[in-house]
Amino acid sequence: MPSQSYGRICLVVAFCLVVLLYVLKFQHDSYHEEVFTFTKQYFRSSNALADGIDNGTLGFQKIFVINAPWRTDRKDSISLAASYSGVTLDWIDGIEAESIREKAYPPGYHREISDGNRGSWRAHMNALRAIIQQNLTTALILEDDADWDFRIRSQLSDFSHGARRLPDLVTQSGLHSRKPSNPSLEKLSQAELAKHSSISYSSIPRSISKEDPYGRDWNVLWLGHCGAHLPPPSPNKPNRIVIANDETVPEPQYLKSMPRADLDQIGSVYPPHTRIIHQANQTVCTIAYAVTQSGARRLLYEFGIREFNKGYDFALSDYCSGLTKGATKETMPLCITVQPPIFSHHFPLKMTSDITGHGAGYVAVVETRYVRWSVRMNLERLVKGEEGVVEQWPDTKPEP
Numbered sequence: 089m090p091s092q093s094y095g096r097i098c099l100v101v102a103f104c105l106v107v108l109l110y111v112l113k114f115q116h117d118s119y120h121e122e123v124f125t126f127t128k129q130y131f132r133s134s135n136a137l138a139d140g141i142d143n144g145t146l147g148f149q150k151i152f153v154i155n156a157p158w159r160t161d162r163k164d165s166i167s168l169a170a171s172y173s174g175v176t177l178d179w180i181d182g183i184e185a186e187s188i189r190e191k192a193y194p195p196g197y198h199r200e201i202s203d204g205n206r207g208s209w210r211a212h213m214n215a216l217r218a219i220i221q222q223n224l225t226t227a228l229i230l231e232d233d234a235d236w237d238f239r240i241r242s243q244l245s246d247f248s249h250g251a252r253r254l255p256d257l258v259t260q261s262g263l264h265s266r267k268p269s270n271p272s273l274e275k276l277s278q279a280e281l282a283k284h285s286s287i288s289y290s291s292i293p294r295s296i297s298k299e300d301p302y303g304r305d306w307n308v309l310w311l312g313h314c315g316a317h318l319p320p321p322s323p324n325k326p327n328r329i330v331i332a333n334d335e336t337v338p339e340p341q342y343l344k345s346m347p348r349a350d351l352d353q354i355g356s357v358y359p360p361h362t363r364i365i366h367q368a369n370q371t372v373c374t375i376a377y378a379v380t381q382s383g384a385r386r387l388l389y390e391f392g393i394r395e396f397n398k399g400y401d402f403a404l405s406d407y408c409s410g411l412t413k414g415a416t417k418e419t420m421p422l423c424i425t426v427q428p429p430i431f432s433h434h435f436p437l438k439m440t441s442d443i444t445g446h447g448a449g450y451v452a453v454v455e456t457r458y459v460r461w462s463v464r465m466n467l468e469r470l471v472k473g474e475e476g477v478v479e480q481w482p483d484t485k486p487e488p
């Protein structure tokens with residue numbers, strides 16, 4: 089009977105399909121396993137584990153990402169990067185400037201600020217407000233084009249010890265800077281001044297505080313930026329912490345925030361592969377920054393209530409540098425930054441920024457400055473389960 093043999097054929101086809109699906113699924117699972125054994129060795133770090141930085145929020149209480157609902161492309165990309173890094177994200181919606189009522193602006197010249205910058209300001213304020221409402225002790229705020237290295241946990245673990253030591257260094261050098269300067273120091277070269285103004289990371293006592301891996305004696309940890317100035321040299325009372333021979337730092341010829349920008353000063357005054365932790369002074373781009381609860385409160389008061397006069401990243405830069413109206417040495421916030429930065433903008437193939445400024449729009453290359461083993465640059469390899477890692481800024485000569 090034709091209908092019976094037809095039914096048998098259907099059965100056979102269905103059986104074959106099921107077998108095929110099983111085979112594919114099995115291959116896929118083992119694929120997955122492989123990728124994770126490969127990436128895990130970098131994403132996990134024994135130091136980070138000991139320091140309490142190993143968890144899904146990198147030792148902060150939460151990680152918020154600012155993402156405009158109409159930029160689903162960016163949400164897809166950062167979600168994928170986070171999934172391969174074992175990072176858990178919370179979302180803060182980006183805001184369209186037109187949706188903000190005139191009455192809702194704090195005093196200041198908001199009309200002179202571009203739409204993109206006004207929307208960005210409001211989204212950052214909402215992030216700070218969420219941190220306050222949820223009473224978080226610390227939180228990291230990321231913009232949705234942030235990128236990082238596979239070795240983020242070991243980088244942050246090193247940074248965390250610096251973040252706990254720096255507040256005291258800054259206080260000591262601040263007290264000292266009021267004393268008259270020593271003329272013999274004026275003859276020192278820039279590199280010698282830098283050396284004398286720094287202490288070595290390896291000399292910091294490594295006390296562990298799992299509940300507060302980064303401490304809380306600061307307001308802002310400015311972890312992702314596109315340019316920072318070193319603080320004034322302080323050769324008698326060092327004000328910087330140096331992490332020497334950090335293999336995640338590119339060679340000096342790569343250290344610049346934009347392809348056509350000038351080289352960063354740190355590359356010329358410190359040996360290659362050095363990372364510096366210091367007080368933020370004229371730092372630009374709010375790609376990634378952490379705040380404490382008190383930091384969030386101060387920032388929301390400052391920019392959400394007291395005054396809104398310029399793009400948020402410039403305003404935060406002024407605030408951290410003590411240039412805001414009414415700032416005094418006593419009320420100075422403490423913002424700690426790191427050079428080269430740990431987070432950086434990823435410029436994808438199709439470069440379009442919703443905010444103008446910082447040379448956005450001029451970048452035609454696909455890259456993430458400062459990040460050697462960029463997760464975003466490796467997404468394709470990761471999803472395909474390929475071995476190895478694409479290095480963006482390889483050393484020119486082999487390591488000795």
Ligand SMILES: *[C@@H]1O[C@H](CO)[C@@H](O)[C@H](O)[C@H]1NC(C)=O
Pocket residue numbers: 140143144145146147148149150176298299300301
């Ligand atoms: C990660 O660790 C920090 C610091 O101990 C803690 O505050 C936070 O709640 C932890 N996050 C998760 C998701 O466990």
Ligand SMILES: *[C@@H]1O[C@H](CO)[C@@H](O)[C@H](O)[C@H]1NC(C)=O
Pocket residue numbers: 223225
């Ligand atoms: C907020 O958190 C702090 C420390 O984590 C705690 O001491 C305080 O009681 C909390 N406040 C509220 C209102 O829950």
Ligand SMILES: *[C@@H]1O[C@H](CO)[C@@H](O)[C@H](O)[C@H]1NC(C)=O
Pocket residue numbers: 319320367368369370408409410
């Ligand atoms: C920031 O840099 C300027 C110029 O070098 C300096 O005058 C000022 O004291 C610095 N501020 C801080 C907080 O280091």
